Structures are given as C-alpha cells and as structure tokens.
Amino acid sequence: MTKQEKDFSDLSQKLLTTIDGSEYHELVRKIVKKYGEKMRQETLQTLVRAVKESEITHARDFVIARISELVTENDTELAPFFYEVINQGLPYWAFSGLLKVEGDKCYPFLVDYLQKEDSKENKGSAIIALAEHSGQPFNSNLPSDPAYWQALPMEKVLEWQVQGYPQNKPQNEFPFLITHPQTDLEKAVAKIEQVLAKERDFWKVNSYQYNNAILQAAEKQVIDKIKERWELPTLYLTFLERFSPANDAFLKDINLYGANTLIAHQCGYAFSSPDDEPFPDWNAHWLVIADKDADPYILDLSKSDGNDAPIYKAPHGMGVWKLRKVSGSFLEFLEKL
Incomplete structure (x- = not known):
C-alpha cells in the first residue's frame, strides 16, 4: 500500500466511524478536496458508504451533494444509489447526480416523482435539475431557490411529458x-x-x-x-x-x-x-x-x-x-x- 493509499484508507475509516458531526463534515471536505480528482472512484465509494453506514445521519444530504458533484455520465453503476436516496426521502441534492449518470432515461421517473407528495423545495430542486439537463425553460424568471417560488411550474413539465420529453440542444453561436x-x-x-x-x-x-x-x-x-x-x-x-x-x-x-x-x-x-x-x-x-x-x-x-x-x-x-x-x-x- 502506498503512502497515498494508506492516508486515504485512514481518512475513510475515520469518516465511517466518527460520531462527531463537526469532524464528519471536515473529513468529507478533506477527502473530496484531497482525493476527489486523483482517486475519484475510491472517493465516491467511500462517500456512498458514509451515506449508508455512518451514524451521522443528519449530514447525509451534505454527502449526497458532494457525490452528485463528483459523478460523471460514466458512473452508471451509481444510478441505483440515487434512486434509493430519492425514494428514502433524501432527494434534494440527488436529482442532478441521477441525471448525470442516467441522462434522459430517468425523465419519466422524475416526472412521476413530481406528481407525488413532497415538499415544494424538493420538487423545485427536481424541476431545476430537469430544466438544466433538458434545456427546457421550466424555471425561467423564477428565483434560484425554490423555497421562494409561489407555485411549481407543473403545467410546463406535464406539457413537456406529453410532447415526449424533447431536449433543446444548445449550440455555440460564436466560434x-x-x-x-x-x-x-x-x-x-x-x-x-x-x-x-x-x-x-x-x-x-x-x-x-x-x-x-x-x-x-x-x-x-x-x-x-x-x-x-x-x-x-x-x-x-x-x-x-x-x-x-x-x-x-x-x-x-x-x-x-x-x-x-x-x-x-x-x-x-x-x-x-x-x-x-x-x-x-x-x-x-x-x-x-x-x-x-x-x-x-x-x-x-x-x-x-x-x-x-x-x-x-x-x-x-x-x-x-x-x-x-x-x-x-x-x-x-x-x-x-
């Protein structure tokens, strides 16, 4: 085991076993900053384990957000993880990660989710993620924080569903x-x-x-x-x-x-x-x-x-x-x- 691998292993073990919330947050930040690029797959595996195994359950949203930032379209094996945390009531930061790894395959799932009972903030986060991925202006002229939305733009989303989930492909106009x-x-x-x-x-x-x-x-x-x-x-x-x-x-x-x-x-x-x-x-x-x-x-x-x-x-x-x-x-x- 190299020095780098040992350091990563030690940090990961501390993350999975600590019961100190402040230390937990600091370890997540340290692992992502230090190894998020050069040991990305290992970092993702550790963060997923932290969500599933750590006793610091109140910080799971924080870790899911880091996972969503790190994943790419090639991390398709993590799709079940994102579906799982959304269904478990931890969806806010998971939508963008799911769209990264599943692409348009998860559009029907997300539209179905939007028609179920959940908070305006969570549904708004899903709509923002869908808008950014599909290029559709669902949230145009709405605040960036869905907590400030007066109403969800569900009519736009459902009309998009009826149309077959079309995507607006942005083109660079200024070569x-x-x-x-x-x-x-x-x-x-x-x-x-x-x-x-x-x-x-x-x-x-x-x-x-x-x-x-x-x-x-x-x-x-x-x-x-x-x-x-x-x-x-x-x-x-x-x-x-x-x-x-x-x-x-x-x-x-x-x-x-x-x-x-x-x-x-x-x-x-x-x-x-x-x-x-x-x-x-x-x-x-x-x-x-x-x-x-x-x-x-x-x-x-x-x-x-x-x-x-x-x-x-x-x-x-x-x-x-x-x-x-x-x-x-x-x-x-x-x-x-």
Whole structure:
C-alpha cells in the first residue's frame, strides 16, 4: 500500500466511524478536496458508504451533494444509489447526480416523482435539475431557490411529458470570436469562450454540465424584462444580449450569471422574490451579476458612465453589506475571468 493509499484508507475509516458531526463534515471536505480528482472512484465509494453506514445521519444530504458533484455520465453503476436516496426521502441534492449518470432515461421517473407528495423545495430542486439537463425553460424568471417560488411550474413539465420529453440542444453561436474578435468586449468574451469550449469537449451534448457551458444570444422577451427593472450600461447590456451564459458560467470559482437567471439571482440579496419590495438595506442601484460562495459581485449602476460601471464584492451573512471594489468596470472584471 502506498503512502497515498494508506492516508486515504485512514481518512475513510475515520469518516465511517466518527460520531462527531463537526469532524464528519471536515473529513468529507478533506477527502473530496484531497482525493476527489486523483482517486475519484475510491472517493465516491467511500462517500456512498458514509451515506449508508455512518451514524451521522443528519449530514447525509451534505454527502449526497458532494457525490452528485463528483459523478460523471460514466458512473452508471451509481444510478441505483440515487434512486434509493430519492425514494428514502433524501432527494434534494440527488436529482442532478441521477441525471448525470442516467441522462434522459430517468425523465419519466422524475416526472412521476413530481406528481407525488413532497415538499415544494424538493420538487423545485427536481424541476431545476430537469430544466438544466433538458434545456427546457421550466424555471425561467423564477428565483434560484425554490423555497421562494409561489407555485411549481407543473403545467410546463406535464406539457413537456406529453410532447415526449424533447431536449433543446444548445449550440455555440460564436466560434468566430476565437479567431476574429474585434471589440474589447469580444476579446474578453473570446477568452471565456475558449474556457467553456474545453468544458464542452469533455461533456456530451445535453449533459447537465454541457448545458452550463454555453454562450448564447438572449431572447428579446428576457432582455425586455431586465430593461424594465434596470437602466444598464451599454457594455453590460450588450454582453447579456449577445454573449449571455445559457445558465451560469462557472469561471475561477465565480458563478457569472446569464440573462436567463439574472432576475432570479437577485433573490436573497435585493428581495425575497421578484414580485416583492426590495429589502430596506439594499441599494436600488446595486445589481448582482455574479457570486462566489454566495458572496455577491455587484455592478453599481449609480456609478455608471453610460457605457460601463464598477464592480464591488461584499461578504454575505454579515448583517450589513460592506462593499469592496474589485474592478473599475465590467470589462475589466470579464478580463480577469
């Protein structure tokens, strides 16, 4: 046994036997960070055992979320595990993992699940996962957290079922950017597109990850709803109109929002839901355009020169928003990504 294998074995054994909740969470994080890539299969096996065998049952959702992050479409042997935890009442983080390993084969199962009794949050999580995998806009203009949804968009889901579960195959519309960028914005987007292209090469079309690695022109009605709420700098508006991430682009640990998710992502920062009044501690000129671990990146519209505006970052959960300037403009922010 190599030193690495022994270390992994020791950590795994501690994880499976500890009765300390804090130690349990820390061991999960350590195993995933240290061995999630170089010993991925072994890590998955250990995490699955932890869900099934550990006495720390209240943390099973946390572990299932890590498993869903680690699996790929090649881990089909884990499909029974995801079906099992969903049926056992631990579905929230399992839907995306199931869709990764089963693909469209699990669509009927998930639609059937949505018609059974369960919480709005769990069903909302299933709908979000289905939307991201299929490319269907079930949750368009809804908050990213289903806890804030007024109602589930079941009519859309059931209509999709009747149609035979069609998938919208996103296409990269901007290959010219790689070789012929003209403006500074196009040059910045071209670099982002190169990063996303590598992700798409790794994932199959219509996989959960592939659909999150697409730039596309936003639909007019989506842009119109955004313009009704905010007067945007020209450069940022052009970005949303022409080069918008289909969902969120994950770049350097930052979630960069696209037009389809921009309004919904303001929930929890600016308001509880898009129809509610803004929170009293939120400046009406602040627009959250990205986040890192829920810490918002804010485009300050009050400082717009008409073409661009500076970007600030603020830690969440502090009781008060303390903004720190991170970029003099949105263009500069993109270039850093």
